[in-house]
Amino acid sequence: MNKPIRTMSIVCMALFVALLVNSTYLQYLQADELNSRNDNKRVRDAEFSRERGAILVAGNSVAQSKPSNDQFEFQRVYSQPEKYAHLTGYYSYTYGRNAVELTQNDILSGSDPRLFVNRVVDLFGNSQPKGGDVSLTIDPKAQNAAYDGLQALGKDVKGSVVALDPSTGAIQAMVSNPSYDPSGLSSHNLSTISSSWEKLTGDPDRPMLNRGIQEVLPPGSTFKLVTAAAALSSGQYDPDSLVPGGARLDLPQTDTDLPNESGTDCGGDKVTLTQALMVSCNVSFGYLGLTLGDDALREQAEAFGFGDEYLDDLNGQVASRFPEDPDAPQSALSAIGQFDVAATPLQMAMVSAGIANGGTVMKPYLVDEVRSPDLDVLDKAEPEPYRNAVSSSVARDLTQMMVEVVDQGTGSTAQIPGMKVAGKTGTAQSEADRPPYAWFVSFAPADDPEVAVAVLIEDAGVARDAISGSGLAAPIAKRVMEAVINQ
Amino acid sequence: MSSVNPLRGFTHRRRRGAELFLLILSLLVGVGAYIAVGVGVEGAVPADFIGYGGWLAVLCVLCHVVVRVVAPYADPVLLPVVAALNGLGLAMIHRIDLAELAENPDANTFARDQLIWMTLGVITFIGVLLVLRDHRRLQAFTYTSGLAALVLLVMPLLPVLGTEINGARIWINVGPFSFQPGEVAKVCLVVFFAGYLVLHRDALALAGRRFAGIDFPRGRDLGPILVMWLVSLGVLVFQQDLGSSLLFFGLFLVMLYVATERPGWLVVGSTLFAAGAYVGYLLFPHVQARFDAWLHPFSSDSSYQIVQGMYGQAWGGLVGRGLGQGDPTLIPFSYSDFIVAAMGEELGLTGVMAIIVLYGLIVERGLRTALVCRDAFGKLVATGLAVVFALQVFVVVGGVTKLIPLTGLTTPFMSYGGSSLIANWAIIALLLRISDQARRPLPDLSGPADDDATQVVMVR
Incomplete structure (x- = not known):
C-alpha cells in the first residue's frame, strides 16, 4: 500500500x-x-482618512483637503467649484472619482510608486502619509475669460471653450457650461451625496458632461480649414487658385443643390481659395470635397487627430469622427463640416493650434507638474509632438488665409487692435427643429502664436437668426486670446 | 503486508522533549497574537492576557503530559502545529469580536465560546488517547461507525432536530448549541471505509478488464462505490452542501485507491464525480450561483462575500495590515468560513503562507504515519484522516482565495465552530495513536538467546 x-x-x-x-x-x-x-471600501476609507494632495492652478489650489471632525479626518474642498468642476472632477465616497481626481489619483492619494520613499519615512516617523500635489497647465486669466464669456450669454447657455498653447499643447483654458458644484458629491454625508448625484444625473442639460472633450457635434464651416489644408497639401491648389464660387453647387447623383449660407454667390463664378475661406463659401468647399475625394479629407482630418483619443489627463474623451464611406454628395457635405462629421471643441482647437505651430500638432496635456508633499517636483510634463498635420508652407498659407477671414471676412468680431488674429467661423446646421451650433476657432498673434482657441455655443437660448459663429462665439475667443496675450 | 518493512531495523526516538519545545513556541504564537490584537485594537496589552495565556498553557501541557504517558512514541510535530493554529484562530476570532462590539455593544461574541469548545476538543483528544490504547480495536467497530456516520448525516434532515442555516441544512440543535454532525461523520466514515476495505480489498483489486493501459474494476465490484456516490449526491441534494459532498466522495475514492493500489478506481470515481457535479450544476440554482460567483466575481449577484474576501487579502498584501489594523468585519462570516481571508488581511501573504504550510505539515505527518504503520487498517485510517484533512483545507482555502468555487466548509482549528474543533482534535488524537503504534520499537519476539542446551532432568 x-x-x-x-x-x-x-x-x-x-x-x-x-x-x-x-x-x-x-x-x-x-x-x-x-x-x-x-x-x-477598505482602500476608500483609508484614502478618505489621509490628507489628499491639492490640485493647483498657477500656485493656488482649486481642490484641497481640509481637516474635518467627522468620521474621516479630511474634507475635500473646491474653491472655485463651477469654474473648474470639469477639470478637478469630484471625489465621492459613493461614486468614486472623476477627471483629474481620477486620473491623478495615485499621486493625490499618495499611493504612487514615486512617493514610496515618503511613505517609508512617514511609516518610521509614525505620521499619516500625505498625498502629492498636481499642478495644472490652466492659465487662470484665460479660464476666467472663457467662463465669464459663456456666463455672459446666460446661465443656461450650453457651450464650451478650449484654449491651447500651440507650441506645447498645454491646455490653457477648458470650460464647459452648464457646470456643477462637485462639493455635494464629495460630501461625507451619504444622503447629500446620493441626492446631488441624482439631481445632477437627472438634469436634462447634463451639467457633469465636459463638452470640451466628451461630446462631438458637427463642426460646420470651421471644418473648411481641414478641407483647405487637404487642398493645399495635394499640391494642386495654392491660396490664389480659382475655384467655383457661384450661388449653388450641383450635387451629383441627386436632385438637390448645395447653396451658400446666405443664398448669394461668393463674389463671382470663380473665386480664389482665400476669398472662398474668407466668406466661408459652401460652393467652393463642396466642390473641393468632390474633387479631392473623401479619402484625402479623412486622411487630413486624421492627421489633425480625428478618430483618435490623445488626452491622457482627463477620462472619458470621445474621439472626433469623419464618416467611414460617404458617397459623392455626402463627401461634398462632409467637406463643409456637415453630414456625419463630428468634432469636440478640443479637436477643433487642435486644428487651429496645428496650423499655428507650423503644421505640427502637439499632444494636448492638462497636468503640468506633480509634486511630493514636501514640494519636490516629481514629474514635469514634456511637450511632445503628436502628428505632423501639414507642411510648414501649407501652414503659412493657411495662417494668411485665416488672417484674411478676421481682417475682412466673417470673423471680424475677433479682431484685436494692433495684432494680427487668424480665425474661422462656423455655423453648423443640426436637425431642423433645433438651433444651429455656433463655432469659432482662432489663434493669435498670427505671426508668433501664443494661444489657439475653439469656442462652441450649442444652445444660447436666443433667436435662431441671432446664432452665428461670428456673433456669439468669436467675441469669447477674442477675450480668451487677449487674456493670454496681455500679461 | 507481504513486503518486508524496510524500517524494521530502525528504532524511532520518542522526541517528547522536542514536542515540548515546539509547544512552547506555539504558545508564544497564540498568546503573542492575543496581545498583538489588544495592542492593535485598544492600544494596550490586554489585562487578561495572563489568565488567557495561562489557560492555553494548561491545555497544552495537559495534552503533552497525556501524550508522554500513553503514547510516548507518537509524532512530536502534530500537537504543536495544532496548538499554533488553534491559538491563531482564537486570537483572530477575539479580534473580530472586538470590532463588532465597537460598532454594536450587543453584538454576538464568539471567542469565549470558542475557548470553551477548544477545551472540550482537548478533553476529547485526551479521552481518545486514554480510552483507545490500540487503534486496531477500531476495526471491530467497522459497521457500527458506518451506521453512526449515516445516522449523523441524516440527523440534520429530521424535522425537529435539524435546522437550516445560511441555505445549508447541515446543523442540528441540541439545547442551546447547534452542531454540525457532518464533521463527526467524517471521522466515522474514515474508520468504516478502512475496516471495509481491509476486508474486501482483495476482491476489489482482483479482477477487471484492462483498457487503455488501466485496469478497470469488474462491474459487480462497483457496488460500494456507487453507494458512496449516491450518499454524496444525497448530501448535495438534501443538505445543499457542496463541500461535504465533495469531501466524502473524494475521501472514499482515495482510500479505495490506496487499498487496492489500482488507479482505475480513481478514473471511474472521478468520472462519476464529474457527472454528479454537472447534474448538480444543472439542477440546483445555488450551485450555479457559486460557479457564477467564481467565474465572474465582479458581475455576479452572489459574489459579495468572495469579492470582499479578495479585497481584504489584497489590502493585506505581502506583510498584512497587522492584527487589529484591518477591516475584516467587512467580510461576512470572517470569524468562520472566511477566517483565512481575515488572516490574509491582517497577517498578509506571509501569514497565509505560514498557515498553509502548517496545514501541509499536518498532512505530511499523517501520511508519514501511514507509511511507517505496520498494519493495513492503521495505514488506511491514517491515510484517510490525512487526505480528508488535506481536501478540506484545499476546498476551503481554495474557495476563499478564488482558486476553486466557494463551498461552505470550516477551516480546521481556526474557524469558529464546536463540532469542527472537536472532530479535528479527535482526528489528531487518532493520528497520534497510530503513529505511537507505528514508531514504537517492535517487541523482541526472538526470545532469549538459546545458547545453553536444555537440561535433561532426570526423573527417578
Whole structure:
C-alpha cells in the first residue's frame, strides 16, 4: 500500500502548492488591481482618512483637503467649484472619482510608486502619509475669460471653450457650461451625496458632461480649414487658385443643390481659395470635397487627430469622427463640416493650434507638474509632438488665409487692435427643429502664436437668426486670446 | 503486508522533549497574537492576557503530559502545529469580536465560546488517547461507525432536530448549541471505509478488464462505490452542501485507491464525480450561483462575500495590515468560513503562507504515519484522516482565495465552530495513536538467546 500512499503525498503536495501559488497571485500580483477598484471600501476609507494632495492652478489650489471632525479626518474642498468642476472632477465616497481626481489619483492619494520613499519615512516617523500635489497647465486669466464669456450669454447657455498653447499643447483654458458644484458629491454625508448625484444625473442639460472633450457635434464651416489644408497639401491648389464660387453647387447623383449660407454667390463664378475661406463659401468647399475625394479629407482630418483619443489627463474623451464611406454628395457635405462629421471643441482647437505651430500638432496635456508633499517636483510634463498635420508652407498659407477671414471676412468680431488674429467661423446646421451650433476657432498673434482657441455655443437660448459663429462665439475667443496675450 | 518493512531495523526516538519545545513556541504564537490584537485594537496589552495565556498553557501541557504517558512514541510535530493554529484562530476570532462590539455593544461574541469548545476538543483528544490504547480495536467497530456516520448525516434532515442555516441544512440543535454532525461523520466514515476495505480489498483489486493501459474494476465490484456516490449526491441534494459532498466522495475514492493500489478506481470515481457535479450544476440554482460567483466575481449577484474576501487579502498584501489594523468585519462570516481571508488581511501573504504550510505539515505527518504503520487498517485510517484533512483545507482555502468555487466548509482549528474543533482534535488524537503504534520499537519476539542446551532432568 505504500506506493499509492506516496502518490497521494505528491497529490496533496500539489494541492498545497496550488494554494500557495494562488495566494501569491491574489495578495501580490493581483493586489494592485483589486486595490484600485472603485467599490473597494477598505482602500476608500483609508484614502478618505489621509490628507489628499491639492490640485493647483498657477500656485493656488482649486481642490484641497481640509481637516474635518467627522468620521474621516479630511474634507475635500473646491474653491472655485463651477469654474473648474470639469477639470478637478469630484471625489465621492459613493461614486468614486472623476477627471483629474481620477486620473491623478495615485499621486493625490499618495499611493504612487514615486512617493514610496515618503511613505517609508512617514511609516518610521509614525505620521499619516500625505498625498502629492498636481499642478495644472490652466492659465487662470484665460479660464476666467472663457467662463465669464459663456456666463455672459446666460446661465443656461450650453457651450464650451478650449484654449491651447500651440507650441506645447498645454491646455490653457477648458470650460464647459452648464457646470456643477462637485462639493455635494464629495460630501461625507451619504444622503447629500446620493441626492446631488441624482439631481445632477437627472438634469436634462447634463451639467457633469465636459463638452470640451466628451461630446462631438458637427463642426460646420470651421471644418473648411481641414478641407483647405487637404487642398493645399495635394499640391494642386495654392491660396490664389480659382475655384467655383457661384450661388449653388450641383450635387451629383441627386436632385438637390448645395447653396451658400446666405443664398448669394461668393463674389463671382470663380473665386480664389482665400476669398472662398474668407466668406466661408459652401460652393467652393463642396466642390473641393468632390474633387479631392473623401479619402484625402479623412486622411487630413486624421492627421489633425480625428478618430483618435490623445488626452491622457482627463477620462472619458470621445474621439472626433469623419464618416467611414460617404458617397459623392455626402463627401461634398462632409467637406463643409456637415453630414456625419463630428468634432469636440478640443479637436477643433487642435486644428487651429496645428496650423499655428507650423503644421505640427502637439499632444494636448492638462497636468503640468506633480509634486511630493514636501514640494519636490516629481514629474514635469514634456511637450511632445503628436502628428505632423501639414507642411510648414501649407501652414503659412493657411495662417494668411485665416488672417484674411478676421481682417475682412466673417470673423471680424475677433479682431484685436494692433495684432494680427487668424480665425474661422462656423455655423453648423443640426436637425431642423433645433438651433444651429455656433463655432469659432482662432489663434493669435498670427505671426508668433501664443494661444489657439475653439469656442462652441450649442444652445444660447436666443433667436435662431441671432446664432452665428461670428456673433456669439468669436467675441469669447477674442477675450480668451487677449487674456493670454496681455500679461 | 507481504513486503518486508524496510524500517524494521530502525528504532524511532520518542522526541517528547522536542514536542515540548515546539509547544512552547506555539504558545508564544497564540498568546503573542492575543496581545498583538489588544495592542492593535485598544492600544494596550490586554489585562487578561495572563489568565488567557495561562489557560492555553494548561491545555497544552495537559495534552503533552497525556501524550508522554500513553503514547510516548507518537509524532512530536502534530500537537504543536495544532496548538499554533488553534491559538491563531482564537486570537483572530477575539479580534473580530472586538470590532463588532465597537460598532454594536450587543453584538454576538464568539471567542469565549470558542475557548470553551477548544477545551472540550482537548478533553476529547485526551479521552481518545486514554480510552483507545490500540487503534486496531477500531476495526471491530467497522459497521457500527458506518451506521453512526449515516445516522449523523441524516440527523440534520429530521424535522425537529435539524435546522437550516445560511441555505445549508447541515446543523442540528441540541439545547442551546447547534452542531454540525457532518464533521463527526467524517471521522466515522474514515474508520468504516478502512475496516471495509481491509476486508474486501482483495476482491476489489482482483479482477477487471484492462483498457487503455488501466485496469478497470469488474462491474459487480462497483457496488460500494456507487453507494458512496449516491450518499454524496444525497448530501448535495438534501443538505445543499457542496463541500461535504465533495469531501466524502473524494475521501472514499482515495482510500479505495490506496487499498487496492489500482488507479482505475480513481478514473471511474472521478468520472462519476464529474457527472454528479454537472447534474448538480444543472439542477440546483445555488450551485450555479457559486460557479457564477467564481467565474465572474465582479458581475455576479452572489459574489459579495468572495469579492470582499479578495479585497481584504489584497489590502493585506505581502506583510498584512497587522492584527487589529484591518477591516475584516467587512467580510461576512470572517470569524468562520472566511477566517483565512481575515488572516490574509491582517497577517498578509506571509501569514497565509505560514498557515498553509502548517496545514501541509499536518498532512505530511499523517501520511508519514501511514507509511511507517505496520498494519493495513492503521495505514488506511491514517491515510484517510490525512487526505480528508488535506481536501478540506484545499476546498476551503481554495474557495476563499478564488482558486476553486466557494463551498461552505470550516477551516480546521481556526474557524469558529464546536463540532469542527472537536472532530479535528479527535482526528489528531487518532493520528497520534497510530503513529505511537507505528514508531514504537517492535517487541523482541526472538526470545532469549538459546545458547545453553536444555537440561535433561532426570526423573527417578
